[in-house]
Amino acid sequence: MSYGSGADSPELSASKLPGPRGAKGGAAGKGSDTPGRTGDAPGRTGGSPGGGRARKGSSGGGGSAMSVRPWIAAGFLVPAIVLLGTLVVYPIGYSLYRSFFDAAGTGFVGLENYVQVFSGDGFTAVKNTLVWVIVGPSVATAFGLLFAVLTERVRWGTAFKMVVFMPMAISMLAAGIIFGLVYQQDAERGVANAAWVTVHDTFAESSPWPGARPRPDSGLAESGGGSYTTESAVDREGGATDLPLVGVPPQELADAEPAKKPTARDRAGDEVVGTVWLDFTRGGGGESGAIDQREKALSGITVEAVRGGEVVASAETGDDGTYSLPAEAEGAKLRLPASNFAEPYGGVNWLGSTLVTPSIIASYIWMWAGFAMVLIAAGLAGIPRELLEAARVDGASEWQVFRKVTVPLLAPVLGVVVVTLMINVLKIFDLVYIIAPSATQSDANVLALELYLSSFGGGGNQGYGSAIAVVLLLLVVPMMIVNIRRLRRENRR
Amino acid sequence: MSTSSPPRPGAPRPSLGSRIAALTGGTATRLVLVLIALVWLLPTAGLLGSSFRDSADIADSGWWSVLGDPGQLTFGNYEALLYNETITDSLFVTLMITIPSTVLVIVVASLAGYAFACLEFRGRDWWFLLVVGLLVVPVQVALLPVSKLFDLVGLFETTPGVVLFHTAFGLPFAIFLLRNFFAEIPRELLEAARLDGAGELRLFFRVVMPLGGPAIASLGIFQFLWVWNDMLVSLIFADAGSPPITVALQQQVRQFGNSIDVLAPGAFVSMIIPLAVFFLFQRQFVSGVMAGAIK
Numbered sequence: 001m002s003y004g005s006g007a008d009s010p011e012l013s014a015s016k017l018p019g020p021r022g023a024k025g026g027a028a029g030k031g032s033d034t035p036g037r038t039g040d041a042p043g044r045t046g047g048s049p050g051g052g053r054a055r056k057g058s059s060g061g062g063g064s065a066m067s068v069r070p071w072i073a074a075g076f077l078v079p080a081i082v083l084l085g086t087l088v089v090y091p092i093g094y095s096l097y098r099s100f101f102d103a104a105g106t107g108f109v110g111l112e113n114y115v116q117v118f119s120g121d122g123f124t125a126v127k128n129t130l131v132w133v134i135v136g137p138s139v140a141t142a143f144g145l146l147f148a149v150l151t152e153r154v155r156w157g158t159a160f161k162m163v164v165f166m167p168m169a170i171s172m173l174a175a176g177i178i179f180g181l182v183y184q185q186d187a188e189r190g191v192a193n194a195a196w197v198t199v200h201d202t203f204a205e206s207s208p209w210p211g212a213r214p215r216p217d218s219g220l221a222e223s224g225g226g227s228y229t230t231e232s233a234v235d236r237e238g239g240a241t242d243l244p245l246v247g248v249p250p251q252e253l254a255d256a257e258p259a260k261k262p263t264a265r266d267r268a269g270d271e272v273v274g275t276v277w278l279d280f281t282r283g284g285g286g287e288s289g290a291i292d293q294r295e296k297a298l299s300g301i302t303v304e305a306v307r308g309g310e311v312v313a314s315a316e317t318g319d320d321g322t323y324s325l326p327a328e329a330e331g332a333k334l335r336l337p338a339s340n341f342a343e344p345y346g347g348v349n350w351l352g353s354t355l356v357t358p359s360i361i362a363s364y365i366w367m368w369a370g371f372a373m374v375l376i377a378a379g380l381a382g383i384p385r386e387l388l389e390a391a392r393v394d395g396a397s398e399w400q401v402f403r404k405v406t407v408p409l410l411a412p413v414l415g416v417v418v419v420t421l422m423i424n425v426l427k428i429f430d431l432v433y434i435i436a437p438s439a440t441q442s443d444a445n446v447l448a449l450e451l452y453l454s455s456f457g458g459g460g461n462q463g464y465g466s467a468i469a470v471v472l473l474l475l476v477v478p479m480m481i482v483n484i485r486r487l488r489r490e491n492r493r
Numbered sequence: 494m495s496t497s498s499p500p501r502p503g504a505p506r507p508s509l510g511s512r513i514a515a516l517t518g519g520t521a522t523r524l525v526l527v528l529i530a531l532v533w534l535l536p537t538a539g540l541l542g543s544s545f546r547d548s549a550d551i552a553d554s555g556w557w558s559v560l561g562d563p564g565q566l567t568f569g570n571y572e573a574l575l576y577n578e579t580i581t582d583s584l585f586v587t588l589m590i591t592i593p594s595t596v597l598v599i600v601v602a603s604l605a606g607y608a609f610a611c612l613e614f615r616g617r618d619w620w621f622l623l624v625v626g627l628l629v630v631p632v633q634v635a636l637l638p639v640s641k642l643f644d645l646v647g648l649f650e651t652t653p654g655v656v657l658f659h660t661a662f663g664l665p666f667a668i669f670l671l672r673n674f675f676a677e678i679p680r681e682l683l684e685a686a687r688l689d690g691a692g693e694l695r696l697f698f699r700v701v702m703p704l705g706g707p708a709i710a711s712l713g714i715f716q717f718l719w720v721w722n723d724m725l726v727s728l729i730f731a732d733a734g735s736p737p738i739t740v741a742l743q744q745q746v747r748q749f750g751n752s753i754d755v756l757a758p759g760a761f762v763s764m765i766i767p768l769a770v771f772f773l774f775q776r777q778f779v780s781g782v783m784a785g786a787i788k
Contacts, residue, residue: 070615072693076608077620079601080664087661088627091638098637147529150522162775163530166537169771169778170764171722173739177746177760178536181543181556181753189555191539366536374779427631430724434746448633455637456729462637469634476629483625 092473099466113467117447122468124442125450128357132428132446135358137421140365141414144372148380149402151373161377165370172367176434179363183350183435193347200347208300212341213247215279218289226338229306233331234272241272241334244279244289245298253278259297260320270327276301276336277321297321301340305329351436353443360435360444364428372417379413380406423479426472447472544570544757551753570758580759583741587721587763589652590737594659594720595713598667601660602712603705606671607697611683621672627665635662636729643730650732658730659720667712674708675701707777714774715781718767738763 102109118126147164151157167175184190214220214228220243223229234241240262259277276298277291286292303323304314312332315323325334350359383406391401407414429448436444445453447468455465542556545566550558559565574580608614609621639658640649648654678701686696702709724739731737736744742759745752771778 073608073612073614073617076604076612076693076697080605080624080668083601083657083661084624084627084664086642087639087658088630088635088665090642091635092630094638094641095634150526154523154526157526160526160530164533165779166768166771167533169718169767171724171739171767173722173724173742174540174760174764177742177756178540180746181539181757182536189551191535191555191557194555194557363536366533423629427633429633434743448631451633451636452725452728456640465637469631469637472631473634476631479629480626483628484622487622487625 095466095469095473098463099470101463103461103463105462109463113464114471116464117467117471121454121464122447122450125445125447125468128445129426129447131357132361132364132425133422136361136364136368136425136428137418139361140368140421141372141376141417143365143369144374144376144417145407145410145414147369147373148377149406151377152380161370161373164373167367168370170367172430173434175363175367176431179360179366179431179435182363183359185347185349185351190347190350192350197347209245209248209298209340210342211247212245212278212298214336215244215246215288218244218279220336223335226341227335229335230333233333234305234329236270236272236330241274242289242291243274243276243303243334243336245276246278246280248278248298250278250280250282250296253296253298256296256299257319257321258293259291259295260322261291262322262324270330272305272325272327272329272334274303274323274334275321276303276317276323302337304335304337305332306335307332311335351440353440356436356440356444360431363431363435364425368421368424372421375417376410376413379410383409419479419482423476426475540757540761543753544761546570546754548754570754571762574755574758574762577755579741580738580755580762583736583738584762586652586731586735587737587739590655590659590727590731591717591720593656594663595717597656597660598663598716599709599713602664602667602671603702603709604697605664605668606675607701609668609672610675611678611696611701612693624665624668628669630662630665632658632662632726636725640729650730652731655727655730655737658726659716659723662726663716663719667716670712671705671708674705678704710774711777711781714770714777718770718778718781721766 098105099113100108100110102112116122147160151160154160182190182192185193219231220228221231230241230243242261259275261275262273275291278296278298279288279290280286281292281294286295297317297320299317299319299321301317301323302314303317303325304311305325305328306312313325313329315325317323349355387405387409388401391405392398396404427448428446429452432441432444432446432449433452441449451465451468451472454460454468455462539556542559543551545568546556546559547565547567547569550565605624609617609624635658643649643651643654648657682700682704683696686700691699722739724743727737727740728743731740733740738759742756742763745755745759
């Protein structure tokens, strides 16, 4: 509930419950925070302390000027009563009634539909809704708190707030499409995976030639874990140690340099040299195991010299496919480690069955953190500066000030934000319906979606759907009671 | 920043950590905020970027490649959208739903709000409590019963049906908001008008409605956006043959991978009005959304 606690924010005072007419001077003063309203009520400061009660006395004679004939009041209320009665109140009753009957609507089944919600078809939806209610509001509120605190003393904080608050303006459908794009699996297309793969590949080197492998008769043998090692030790006298590979689609090498034999100059010293290349001539021809004219170099391949199980030297092939190992490599075996050939890291399957719900919750947080931020910023503005200053003067660090002073003072606002978001999250439908691909829709299911699917989306069990509707309603009843009690309290004041 | 002031004599020396924080805090905070803002903008930028690329480019690479190769940018998708009758019609349908729903809510709720705020009648507080109780009722409760009801009276899958549904579910909040606002109108104004012999209707139109301007503006903006952005209600109650924009786009979503060239510009077009409202009427927008979030 945004009213009450947010009294210090001009934006929020419209939603505040000022208490009907009899509002005390104090309450009226708070209400006049809204600039628009101050102007509207020039006479209020004088008139409000007395409120309605004083007026009754003054009108005297034939009763209060406020009392009107019942039919006049009824006239004003009828349109609202008719609409609310037929489209809101009656449906509540009908859903409740319908939830006790079977799919056909003829057989009374007692609580069976409710059992089905909690332990049958609806179980995933109940579980996910629970995850949503716990995670979504708290994380959105945490972000809102962080943003509100960070922007407080930054001059362009308003611009930042606009950026974060903007998603509140757009539809959940648009947000769903936006995040459908973000979560696209292909790292070439979805920005989430593009970022993730970039981070991943920064720490784990990506392989230059996935899928490449030696020719069977090339003298290279599989040596475990996807690496290949020469069968015989290097013998410099025998000339260059060339390592032919196959298995790379030629089109990937269209721009590569032609493979080159190491020149005599490369061998001037004691180096062990050789070429790694794609031993495949496009269009046929070419001799197996020999570097033919049109065959392409494989650059960036790591070549290790291994002796007695230990790497004694390593080198990487250049653009022309040649490598050059120092003299220690003499007599060692050459190994092409598996990192040369590993499949590229494909990123995270954001919308797969395990991550689909957290991913969609993230999109919700993107939409609603701004809401939390604005409410919390309003609360923050109401905290007396002196309190914070006093704590700082006493030597408290910024973190301690935040933890021990700011947060406790904000607790009521934080509570209001969390509860409001919880109510909001219960009804979440569009985001899940749009973002979750059909394959994992059942993994991402929530109550509001399950209701739609069962009653309208071909599920065809309206008794069960009605039971879900009633469950959703029951979940917000505590909030309903809080609203009503708050109103009555304000009325009594 | 207050933290940068030198420690006062007598006060404990601030810890090293807090002094470092004080020195770097300003810059670090700004940097973090800029990063967060970029992250927050990124998804929308992705939609915008994608909407200006043709389908071959979309299939080929990420939208960010336009940064290196702005030559890809094309209005082609938007041009195609212009000739896509489903989409253009759906925008019209959306307006036909949104405008009447907004006007109706304002009219009906103003009347009721006036009665609750300015008239004495028996049981008034109980009726108002009922309205407050209805504030948080989720629309899901009414979907099935109202669809049966509408089916019975021929309103199912019609625009008036959608309008009525939105109006009804907009009412509790609207009445609540307006009643509270009207209640703050100085009694003296109403008294004076009544003594001059003005009837209640005249009072309503000449005194209360003009004074209610700010609240009605907030309410109008909130309701307009609420209905404009709705998908669920229209999914069920609107004619699937001529749906509003949200449903029209939703119908394309199932083939997500290969309909981005329609979805991205379509979604962006559907966002233009809400974003315009957001930037033009920021104050009313914020107060409307804040107040309305209790729905």
